[in-house]
Amino acid sequence: MNTNDKSNEAACSRRSFLCNTAISVAAMQLGRTALADEPAATAAKSGTHNSFTSLKQIDAGVLNVGYAEDGPANGPVVLLLHGWPYDIYSYVDVAPLLASKGCRVIVPYLRGYGTTHFLSSETVRNGQQSVIAVDSIALMDALKIDKAIIGGFDWGARTANIMAALWPERCKAMVSVSGYLIGSPEANKAPLPPQAELQWWYQFYFATERGRAGYDKYRRDFAKLIWRLASPKWNFDDATFERSAASFDNPDxxxxxxxxxxxxxxxxxxxxxxxxxxxxxAAAPVITVPTITLEGDANGAPHPDASAYAKKFSGKYAHRVINGGVGHNLPQEAPQAFAKAIMEVDSL
Structure with missing residues (x-):
């Protein structure tokens, strides 16, 4: 690996999905056929639904997990994972699209969100990257799901990456927004250029007790600010925001x-x-399951350039840029494009 390669790798580690501040807006030829950019039309039609068909609870691992379910019980399973500061309503329009195609769709609240809660007050309130993937495998076990297509963005994409890397036998295929997001605290020690560090202002804020107190006091204000910065062209209304903001009232x-x-x-x-x-x-394992990576053309959140992670996918792979002013919360902003990727990833 040359010096430039080492520099790129170090930069990629921050939040596990920052390589540099540039946004890739073109599909790539990666030694395999990459699909062409999605037209703006597929990015439209968000906000069609405001509720899920069914909300349920189940004990899984150390949690009692709240989750939405849609589609036939015997259909191929799709597990969809949300990010921060978002929740299951990022998939409120995706779920019925997939259910209409015969999929069984499961959308869980991650630990610390919505109706998901710990079974014991003694359990460590741990948010490290691997534990959220462990939660997801435990949920699949509890629901007696042997294998699923996994999709996610933000924390959910990282979790999907980890599941695919560590438990490929449980992952039929994967759709990951912003690509490969696995990292480690050791890799994150490498400083980034000032402009890149600036985008992580909240990460440094959270490192202080003032930041913890501020986030606790201003959860909704904080989340709304992140939504606007991360998706500058998404004109979400108050009702859309409040549906998700309620999940931040979780005591953990x-x-x-x-x-x-x-x-x-x-x-x-x-x-x-x-x-x-x-x-x-920490060894940045290669992902072997069939994968489609997605990126919005107006993602205002820190994210890696697609060229930085292409070689991390050794199986069938394609990258798509979703046009039309689509930001960080891609499933909610462009549900048709996200659902299309889910339906197509297993047949690459």
Whole structure:
């Protein structure tokens, strides 16, 4: 690896999905056929639904998980994972699209969100990257799901990446917004250029007790600001925001979010029982399952250039840029494009 390669790798590690501040807006030829850019028409039609067909609860691992379900019980399973500061309503328009194609769609609240809660008050409120993937595997076990197509963005994309890397036998295929997001606290020690560091202002804010108190006090204001910065062309209304904002009232929300970001910077320890998983992830394992990576043409959040992670996918692979002013919350802003990728990824 030459010096430039090492520099690119170090930059890619921050938040596990920052390589540089440039946005890739063209599909790539990656030694395999990459699909052409999605037209703006496929990015439209968000906001059609404001509720899910069914909301359920189930004990899974250390959690009682709240989740939405849609589609036939015997259909091929699609597990959709949300990010921060978002929730299951990022998929409120995606779920019925996939259900109409015969898929069984499962959309869980991550730990610290919505109706998902810990079974014991003694459980560590841990937000490190591997534990959220462990939660997701536990949910599949509880629902007796052997294998699923996994889709996600932000924290959800990282979790999907980890599941595909560590448990490929459980992942039929994957759709990942902003590509390959696996990282480690050790890799995150490398400083970035000032302009790149600026985009991580909240990460440094959360490193302080003032930041923890500020996030706790101003959860909705904070989330709305992030939504606007990350999706500058998404004109969401108050009702859309409030549907998701209610999930931040979860009593463990602040603890999980703060631990997640402090752990990334090496300022908080993870649980020792996950050390082996984190060691494997720190090696940046290649993902072998069929994958489509997506990027919005107006993503205002820090994210890697598509060329930085192309070689991390050794199986069938394609990259798509979704046009039409689509930002960071791609499933909610462009549900048709996201659902199309889910339906097509298994047949690449």
């Amino acid at each position: 929300h602040v603890s999980i979010v703060i631990h997640n970001y402090r752990w990334r910077l090496g300022l908080a320890e993870g649980e020792r029982k996950f050390d082996d998983l984190e060691k494997r992830l």
